[in-house]
Amino acid sequence: VPVTPEALALAAELRRLGADAGLDAIGFASAEPFTETRGHLESRKAAGLHGGMHFTYGDPARSTDPARALPGARSLVVAARSYRKQPPAPARRPANHGRVAQYSWRDEYAPLRAGLAQLKARLEQDGFAAKVLVDDNALVDRAAAHRAGLGWFGKNTNLLLPGMGSWFVLGSVVTDAPLPTTPESERPPDGCGTCTRCLPACPTGALVAPGVLDARRCLAWLLEAPGSFPIEYREALGGHIYGCDDCQEACPPNRAADRRDPPPRAAPTDEPWVDLVALLDLTDDALLRRFERWYVPRRQARYLRRNALVALGNVGDPTDPDVRRVVDAARTHPDAIVREHAEWAAHRLGLTLASSPAP
Numbered sequence: 001v002p003v004t005p006e007a008l009a010l011a012a013e014l015r016r017l018g019a020d021a022g023l024d025a026i027g028f029a030s031a032e033p034f035t036e037t038r039g040h041l042e043s044r045k046a047a048g049l050h051g052g053m054h055f056t057y058g059d060p061a062r063s064t065d066p067a068r069a070l071p072g073a074r075s076l077v078v079a080a081r082s083y084r085k086q087p088p089a090p091a092r093r094p095a096n097h098g099r100v101a102q103y104s105w106r107d108e109y110a111p112l113r114a115g116l117a118q119l120k121a122r123l124e125q126d127g128f129a130a131k132v133l134v135d136d137n138a139l140v141d142r143a144a145a146h147r148a149g150l151g152w153f154g155k156n157t158n159l160l161l162p163g164m165g166s167w168f169v170l171g172s173v174v175t176d177a178p179l180p181t182t183p184e185s186e187r188p189p190d191g192c193g194t195c196t197r198c199l200p201a202c203p204t205g206a207l208v209a210p211g212v213l214d215a216r217r218c219l220a221w222l223l224e225a226p227g228s229f230p231i232e233y234r235e236a237l238g239g240h241i242y243g244c245d246d247c248q249e250a251c252p253p254n255r256a257a258d259r260r261d262p263p264p265r266a267a268p269t270d271e272p273w274v275d276l277v278a279l280l281d282l283t284d285d286a287l288l289r290r291f292e293r294w295y296v297p298r299r300q301a302r303y304l305r306r307n308a309l310v311a312l313g314n315v316g317d318p319t320d321p322d323v324r325r326v327v328d329a330a331r332t333h334p335d336a337i338v339r340e341h342a343e344w345a346a347h348r349l350g351l352t353l354a355s356s357p358a359p
């Protein structure tokens, strides 16, 4: 499609608008189906690497075809928004606390969505149809960002932006507007080179080959998956309670970006740590309200308890009477899943049941 001066002017204006709305990088891509990514989704699903995840794996044909989300789709305006922050004090884990991945210290998707909504409104002003898709099962965000020239696929499967690293959330506006797209020759080249640091940095070996993640082992997924937490990965969970950043923290381009351009300080309302004892003390209703922003399997509080018990088993202080109390209480919980993970935690902490008679 020939690029008209109007399309170029509109693209320039969208870039300006996006920058003003706090979007760190913007690129344009054609809305043709992502055939290669569809192949990746289908072959990985066939090999079981999706570990039962639905998301984009539920209907790969749909999630790789933007026209399914917006009939007549021609272009994607793809944006990245940084969520990197310097941890607030204390920088080290407080006693009996679990660790939250940086993308969840606050709602990072809302400001990304708001920025993209401004671009959508500008497109609609010219009579085009437009739809915002952020972390939605209808679009493969990393593949869109890659096609729009925002970055390269790291061996940890994250999309890295040249000079800026991978601490970004990604989203798009899909539109029927004809916009200039980034030609393949202008996309950033692979920036990993010979580095392979992320592969051994994964505590469960979930990066089974460069660029290939086995969700059955990925802690970020296991914390979101229903059922029992696989026993073989419980110790590896350490203190993680939501998400996992290990393969990004090990990544040299992320470290270099932080040195060059130190991130802003976290706000007092950011939540890098969660008090696991306080969590286990909440009622089911209060638990689900308190962690409303998190993806909790089937919105069942039992899974928050399960995760907290495994994390507490790993990082809890067995001499703390409150730790003993919540673990003991969970050992007699009516839910068998909670009981089983409490037994594991008690064993790992070397606790005997307070209420059981002395041998």
Ligand code: B12
Binding pocket: 036, 037, 038, 040, 041, 044, 053, 055, 056, 057, 101, 102, 103, 134, 135, 136, 137, 138, 139, 140, 141, 142, 143, 153, 154, 155, 156, 157, 158, 159, 160, 166, 167, 168, 169, 170, 171, 210, 211, 212, 213, 215, 218, 220, 221, 224, 242, 243, 244, 245, 247
């Ligand atoms: C399902 C999902 C997950 C799953 C599976 C992740 C995965 N790697 O597949 C789980 C729950 C584990 C997960 C975890 C995380 N996720 Co997630 N997740 C998604 C979701 C919903 C779909 C991703 C998807 O379709 N994966 C399918 C596979 C096929 O894609 P892929 O892994 O990206 O694979 C590409 C590479 O493998 C590459 N490739 C293929 N062959 C080869 C070979 C080589 C050598 C190389 C280098 C690459 C390569 O091509 C593939 C694409 O075609 C998206 C949102 C969305 N709608 O897109 C967010 C998304 C990918 N997640 C995101 C984030 C932030 C995370 C976490 C960092 C959160 C956390 N701290 O816990 C972790 C990172 C874990 C990791 N190493 O990927 C961001 C990614 C931001 C970025 N800069 O890349 C997204 C885009 C959400 C968003 N809108 O911002 N996530």
Ligand code: SF4
Binding pocket: 156, 201, 202, 203, 204, 205, 206, 207, 213, 217, 218, 219, 220, 244, 245, 246, 247, 248
């Ligand atoms: S998010 Fe954690 S568990 Fe998942 S691949 Fe990265 S390091 Fe491994």
Ligand code: SF4
Binding pocket: 154, 155, 156, 157, 191, 192, 195, 196, 197, 198, 199, 250, 251, 252, 253
């Ligand atoms: S750690 Fe190295 S190999 Fe892994 S994504 Fe970062 S640069 Fe690429």
